[in-house]
Amino acid sequence: MKYWLIKSEPHVYGIKQLKTEKRAEWDGVRNYQARNMMRDDMKIGDLALYYHSNCASPGVVGIARVASEPYPDPTQFQKRSKYYDAKSKKEDPRWILVDFEFVAELSEEVSLSSMKEDPRLAGMLCLRKGNRLSITPVEGKHFRRVCKLGGWKPS
DNA sequence: GCCAACGTTGGC
DNA sequence: GCCAACGTTGGC
Numbered sequence: 001m002k003y004w005l006i007k008s009e010p011h012v013y014g015i016k017q018l019k020t021e022k023r024a025e026w027d028g029v030r031n032y033q034a035r036n037m038m039r040d041d042m043k044i045g046d047l048a049l050y051y052h053s054n055c056a057s058p059g060v061v062g063i064a065r066v067a068s069e070p071y072p073d074p075t076q077f078q079k080r081s082k083y084y085d086a087k088s089k090k091e092d093p094r095w096i097l098v099d100f101e102f103v104a105e106l107s108e109e110v111s112l113s114s115m116k117e118d119p120r121l122a123g124m125l126c127l128r129k130g131n132r133l134s135i136t137p138v139e140g141k142h143f144r145r146v147c148k149l150g151g152w153k154p155s
Numbered sequence: 156g157c158c159a160a161c162g163t164t165g166g167c
Numbered sequence: 168g169c170c171a172a173c174g175t176t177g178g179c
Contacts, residue, residue, distance in 0.1 A: 007165090030163095031174075054165050112166080130172040132164045 002041065003143040004048040005126045006064065006100065007134045010055050015062040015105055018050070023067055023101040027075045028083045030095065034135040039070045039096040041137070047154075048100065049138060049146055051126070059111035060146050068099035106150030120145050 006026065008014065018024055029035055043066060050062035072093035075083035088094040115121050125136040138146075147154065 009165090033174095058166070130164095132173060134164085 002043065002046045003138040003140055004037075004042070004046060004066075005051050005060070005124075005136045005138050006048045007051045007053040007126075010052045010061075014052065015050050015102075018062070018064065018100070018102045019105055021102075023099055025074070026097045026100050027073050029073070029097060029134060030083065030085070031134060034133055035096050037135050037137065038098045042066045042070070042098050044068065047103065047143065049143065053134075057109065057111055059109050059113075059115070060106065060150060061109050062105045063103040063147070063152060064100040065103050066098050067101040070096045070098050073097040104152050106147075106152050108149070108151045110146050110149045114149070115146070118145070118149070 013024065026038070029038065046066040048064045048066070049060045050064050051060050052058055073083070073095040075081040076085040076088045076093065076095045077090060078084055083095075085094060112127075115124065116127055121127065121142055124138065124142050125131060125133075126138075
């Protein structure tokens with residue numbers, strides 16, 4: 001099983017919304033590296049750290065699980081969507097996504113600043129300066145450490 | 156294939 | 168709002 005970190009802006013789609021809706025199409029990813037990870041590397045059951053970005057207190061706030069095989073992102077064909085891509089063809093979709101389902105909300109948010117300070121999280125891809133990838137792979141030891149800091153135990 | 160210009164991300 | 172870092176585009 002692999003581990004991931006997925007970023008979302010809380011005012012666009014926050015952990016509360018995933019908790020309410022239980023499951024979400026991870027649409028709007030328009031970066032080839034991130035797409036390739038969803039298309040090629042994610043497996044149903046993989047766990048992900050749910051990270052709030054671009055907000056007052058960025059950090060990991062929950063846990064989500066890969067819940068589907070990869071399939072074309074429907075928003076790329078929707079003219080009114082801000083994710084519409086006129087160059088993508090139905091017979092050869094450019095953008096691929098997976099579904100995520102809600103697993104848990106951390107009892108304690110693990111802030112970006114606290115992650116940077118933790119020597120046990122040194123080397124995490126998402127902590128690298130200038131990293132803008134909305135999806136990154138996470139090592140098992142780092143995943144378990146963040147869960148522990150967040151007060152969550154896998155059942 | 157190079158690279159300047161431009162757009163986006165995301166912390167601060 | 169600023170700006171560093173990075174990705175994409177398009178002229179050549």
